[in-house]
Amino acid sequence: MSAAPPPSPAMPTYLGMPAFPDAARRAVADERLRANLRHATTTIRGRRAGAVAELDDWDALREAGKQIKDHVLANLGHYLRLLEENVTAAGGTVHWARDAGEANRIVADLVKATGETEVVKVKSMATQEIGLNEALAEEGVTAYETDLAELIVQLGDDRPSHILVPAIHRNRSDIRDIFLARMDGAPRDLTDEPAALAEAARRHLRAKFLSAKVGISGVNFAVADTGTLVVLESEGNGRMCLTLPETLISVMGVEKVVPSWRDLEVFLQLLPRSSTAERMNPYTSTWTGTHPGDGPRDFHLVLLDNGRTATLADEVGRQALRCIRCSACLNVCPVYQRAGGHAYGSPYPGPIGAILSPQIRGIGSDVDASLPYASTLCGACFDACPVAIDIPEVLVHLRARAVEDGPRHPLERASMTAAGWVLRSPALLRAAQRAASASRRVVGRGGRIGRLPGPLRAWTATRDAPVPPPESFRRWWRRTDGGRA
Amino acid sequence: MNAREEILGRIDGIFPARPAAEVAADHERIDRRYRRAHHGGGIVDLFAERVADYRATVLRAAPSEAPGLIAERLAARPGRYGVPAGLPAAWVPAAAAIVRDPSAGELDGLAGAVTGCAAAFAETGTIVLDHGPAQGPRALSLVPDFHLIVVLAGQIAPDVPGGLERLDPRRPLTFVSGPSATSDIELDRVEGVHGPRTLEVVIVA
Numbered sequence A: 001m002s003a004a005p006p007p008s009p010a011m012p013t014y015l016g017m018p019a020f021p022d023a024a025r026r027a028v029a030d031e032r033l034r035a036n037l038r039h040a041t042t043t044i045r046g047r048r049a050g051a052v053a054e055l056d057d058w059d060a061l062r063e064a065g066k067q068i069k070d071h072v073l074a075n076l077g078h079y080l081r082l083l084e085e086n087v088t089a090a091g092g093t094v095h096w097a098r099d100a101g102e103a104n105r106i107v108a109d110l111v112k113a114t115g116e117t118e119v120v121k122v123k124s125m126a127t128q129e130i131g132l133n134e135a136l137a138e139e140g141v142t143a144y145e146t147d148l149a150e151l152i153v154q155l156g157d158d159r160p161s162h163i164l165v166p167a168i169h170r171n172r173s174d175i176r177d178i179f180l181a182r183m184d185g186a187p188r189d190l191t192d193e194p195a196a197l198a199e200a201a202r203r204h205l206r207a208k209f210l211s212a213k214v215g216i217s218g219v220n221f222a223v224a225d226t227g228t229l230v231v232l233e234s235e236g237n238g239r240m241c242l243t244l245p246e247t248l249i250s251v252m253g254v255e256k257v258v259p260s261w262r263d264l265e266v267f268l269q270l271l272p273r274s275s276t277a278e279r280m281n282p283y284t285s286t287w288t289g290t291h292p293g294d295g296p297r298d299f300h301l302v303l304l305d306n307g308r309t310a311t312l313a314d315e316v317g318r319q320a321l322r323c324i325r326c327s328a329c330l331n332v333c334p335v336y337q338r339a340g341g342h343a344y345g346s347p348y349p350g351p352i353g354a355i356l357s358p359q360i361r362g363i364g365s366d367v368d369a370s371l372p373y374a375s376t377l378c379g380a381c382f383d384a385c386p387v388a389i390d391i392p393e394v395l396v397h398l399r400a401r402a403v404e405d406g407p408r409h410p411l412e413r414a415s416m417t418a419a420g421w422v423l424r425s426p427a428l429l430r431a432a433q434r435a436a437s438a439s440r441r442v443v444g445r446g447g448r449i450g451r452l453p454g455p456l457r458a459w460t461a462t463r464d465a466p467v468p469p470p471e472s473f474r475r476w477w478r479r480t481d482g483g484r485a
Numbered sequence B: 001m002n003a004r005e006e007i008l009g010r011i012d013g014i015f016p017a018r019p020a021a022e023v024a025a026d027h028e029r030i031d032r033r034y035r036r037a038h039h040g041g042g043i044v045d046l047f048a049e050r051v052a053d054y055r056a057t058v059l060r061a062a063p064s065e066a067p068g069l070i071a072e073r074l075a076a077r078p079g080r081y082g083v084p085a086g087l088p089a090a091w092v093p094a095a096a097a098i099v100r101d102p103s104a105g106e107l108d109g110l111a112g113a114v115t116g117c118a119a120a121f122a123e124t125g126t127i128v129l130d131h132g133p134a135q136g137p138r139a140l141s142l143v144p145d146f147h148l149i150v151v152l153a154g155q156i157a158p159d160v161p162g163g164l165e166r167l168d169p170r171r172p173l174t175f176v177s178g179p180s181a182t183s184d185i186e187l188d189r190v191e192g193v194h195g196p197r198t199l200e201v202v203i204v205a
Ligand code: SF4
Pocket: A274, A322, A323, A324, A325, A326, A327, A328, A329, A330, A352, A381, A384, A385, A386, A387, A388, A389
């Protein structure tokens, strides 16, 4: 194993973002936020369980998804070269970006070359990660988010709080108020009926779609052996952005490549059921380069590293790169449900954020050093993950790294039983044992730390939640329906 | 060093490049013990049921009845309808106001579009357009608020794996599973944001 390249500093931590424990404490105190989150995550959890149970071969699909992703990671150079070759052969142009700054520069230059000052965007985690909208704004280019939730977030001058439902912290009356205050042409008699709110968004964006010359998207999957790009969505704004503009620029993390068209048969079953709990999402678009007479004439694909190769170098941590951004781990996470997405200080909230952000950004800030502690290690995320990422294992591994590489924390000598609000329960043995044994492995390898440490003082300060009864967390969780009963 | 060389260099430093044949052999070894299909028979019924679950309107017709049924559906919503030039003539109602291969500028003023499809997946209630002659360019079935798709029974594959095999990834593809929808407001599914808010499917069997 060669030395890891230095992690890129390039995913900006949200400005002024307090470390997770402080941010979480504030969120936990916000009753309305908690109620919105509770309602939403409970709804989706139940529906998802049904969608998954419908397929009796779910475990086999999950195993195949995991193996395909691991195979890609182990042969990433091969598949990226193949993808580049096939996208180029089909009429597209491929760009490579080492970090956020480079990716933003490439996109800004492409937009400016068209002479346009407005672009339409379909929701993309990668472009949020690199702060593309802000970078474009500095260059005098306005990016219009077109997902309903992103629109709500953008009009409300807010930050996304969930991968799939970025405005999950807003309820319908919040949304009506935001539309009335900030949306040009919103009808004065707008009600808070979801259909009326959706209609308002449809009218608001229609003219933008029909006149847009440049579209920007992310990518869910990129098929190496055909050069085909795949975007899954619900509302049709993705189809609009991918089809109507003359120029299309898609930004994808290098780990999104899959070997062959056939591999989609696994992911098109895993992803919709895991994310929106549907048999299939309303719309999936695929395109291969440019198609004469149909869609954009000019297609650019930006391949983004931004800390991913550094993550790849970490034997334990690299499994985070299997993530297909379904958000199932958020919806089952007791910490996310209470703390909300904003506390994670990154576009990637919840369990996946807790393992991805510190790896992509490097454990250089208080936020990132505290993220690996934003978990009770209950394991619900691992069970839910459609590509079987062992999030607790990575968390424990990163805790050790945070101690070695992170900023100086008031670290306390830590027995796991004292590690915060849920870990106070003496019955969290399973999680604690799992963490302890993993930490012993870390110690055995590195030989530098003698116990599992953590910024515990800060964490225990967030203990606004009731202390669980003395039974295993998993059982308590199930018995009380996530602490609600 | 340029970005491409540097990124590939970092990757090759972690996982050195291997011959393509070895990579392909590893890919072949991936454990695919999942099902090729979740249902054996009754595929057309299953498809009809699953599409209807998305709150699309599903109608069935014998080949001889299809033209009359399509005409009836369009008559229920007066207006001009866009159709691709390659749509079978029998599916184009004589009485309706039809615009063949409408220009981009005409699309927003249409009441709807009528197209065929390339394939369908029964298990997930999905219809795939490959934007060939009977389907028209992508914008045709996107901008108007109503989309009627004619699906031939023989185009329906039982499930996702078999369905994907029928498609050519070099064509632009649109997978449609119900009308445009959002779950962004309190996770309630609301039909209709930007894509067609009404989806009607005529299964010809
Ligand atoms: S880590 Fe797994 S469960 Fe979480 S978003 Fe990624 S794929 Fe989904």
